[in-house]
Amino acid sequence: MIKTRSIVQCPHCGFKTVEKMPSARKVMTFCCPACERSCSADDKHCCVFCQYGSVPCPTAQAGKGDD
Secondary structure, X not given: OOOOEEEEEOOOOOOEEEEEOOOOOOOOEEEOXXXXXXXXXXXXXXXXXXXXXXXXXXXXXOOOOOO
């Protein structure tokens, strides 16, 4: 079963927030609601959920990701 929510932790301030993951596209940038700084996925990860989230994106969960 594919999970659609992930806890994303800001790499700048450590704030954690539950985010819904879209199944049709990868999210490459994330703006922290606490510190308002933006972060992007690096070349080693397919999206911000795979890099900063508690659950990888739906694409990666299905085995179709770049990871």
